Amino acid sequence: MGRYVLRRVALSVVTLFLLVSAVFLITSVLPADPGRQVAGPFAPQATVDAINERLGTDDPVLTQYGRLLKSTITFDFGESFQLRQPVNDLLWPAVGRSAKLVVFGLVLTVPLAIAAGMYAARKRNTFADRSIVTLGVASSSIPEFVSGVTLQFLIGVKLGWFETLALAPRGSNLITELRYLTLPALALVVVYFGYIARMTRAGTINALDADYTRTAVMKGLPNRRVMRGHVMRNALQPTVSVIGIQIGYLFSGLIGLELIFNYPGLGRLIYNAVGAKDFPMLSAAVILVGIIYMLCTLGADLVIAWMNPRARMEGARS
């Protein structure tokens, strides 16, 4: 297990390095003149030069690259170009708010999706199964902002069950905050339910058909013990890895949702930074989403390795 963990962590570090390089390529090498990009086509050259100096984009490319790598390691990306405050001061509160939404969304989605997936697997090829699969395909292919506005109107405006804007007044307790977050969290359920349910269904079918399950049934184990000890332990592995992967996507899906529900999280921060061409903020946010994604997939892989000795053996060997 130790070797597997080590190998898996090393892989994440390499991936992170490549991600930072990609971000560098896009933000610093791709634009011919970042200062001009920020200031616009009609700004005097002096302004453009001043911006380039502030952004450090007049330095040699390698110096800039080194600086971005150093920023990633220390996680200090300097000052936001647009708001003239340290990036970290703006980033972390926003991340906290987004995390609240993501966790709430996952808490609603995961149990529902796993239950639906297992149910579908056990009722294979019935009407219920087909409906779950088809509904899953349909709902997960819709962009977040589309399901967001639809829920906002139907449940928020028409039925009036939940607040249509997501930010609770200052000083509210957690319950109130969650009530305000319900509609965007439901939009996340709509998008992510289908994928997790389908993965669970596939994994469960695999496990139900496996030889070890047949053996367990034949040697007379009670049904409940077969399901819990033999089927579920194996069936949920793909689900775990999918949930890890989905969290990265959840964060990018937040951009649209946070706009619609007017929620000042990471997504809206990114949206504003794009509009203002605030490159320090953008680099920090994208790299942070990358890190979150990597930690989640890493976590998922480690959970799978713990669930399945075969996976960690293979991982250590190759």
Next chain:
Amino acid sequence: MSMGVPPPIASGAAAVVEAEAARAVSDDVLGEAGPGSHVPIDMRAERRQARKERRRLLLRRPGFVIGFLILAFWIVCAIGGDKITPNPPLVSVDAGGLSPRAGFLMGTDVLGRDVLSRVMAGARDVLIVAPIAATLSVAAGTMLGLLMGYYRGWVDEVLSRLVEVLLSIPVVLMALLIVATLGSSRLVVIMTVAVLFTPIVTRTVRAATLAESQLDYVTSARLRGEGGLFVMLREILPNIRPTILVEYTVRIGYAVFTVATLSFLGAGIKPPSPDWGLAVADNYQLIQSGQWWGTLFPALAIASVVIATNLVADSIEAVISS
């Protein structure tokens, strides 16, 4: 790839598990996957017969028929443009903010433009941009995947790593970053989506090529002394064509998803285009006050196109692998 979801990225052990699960889904829903169709040249007629049979099977699937009809409707709207809309989509035709009624079945927006006409005309941008982007990514990804899967070696190792990294960043986020630096135009959106989708296609095609390369017909072609290019294009490519076709339809669905999201976020198509994503962005704040028609109709249009594409993709996959 049968999943109607953001690109499943697998890392390490997850890749294996996930691939297995994906296979399990299709095997289970669709019956056993047949062996690859390695048909000798003198059996062309039989192959044509098989294709006809597949078409018949497709038409018997309600999902395919419904999806196809929805797409056909939007394609007609896209081609017809303002020639077939009841009112001109870009100019004010009556008072602003009228609710749906006879004459304006979907109401009018703040500027008094007919929402129905705008939704119909709005099909054009997305149906031009998304399929072009998907086509480019499938072409590039197929070439890369064939080369990597056939030749292997260290180039393949390095590129595979790179593909995994590119997949680890959510597409919309990366696209926003690129559009922010390059400025938004139709061309930038097409190229961005194409470039970002290429690694996903590459991974699928590489895996399929790798599997085919183990088979005897490839070895025998190689022993015959055929060149690498011939083996890839004339031997392997025809046999992985179904995989590519499925990937293509799935990619079109995602391209619509991505393009719509980008224009909603103001990083895609520009006003006064009646583009759907843009229309939602322009009107969503009015939902609070009960003016829902300017937002919900274009939003439903987006949903209908992505769902229809996914229905078609799913049916094609089911028929091909049965």
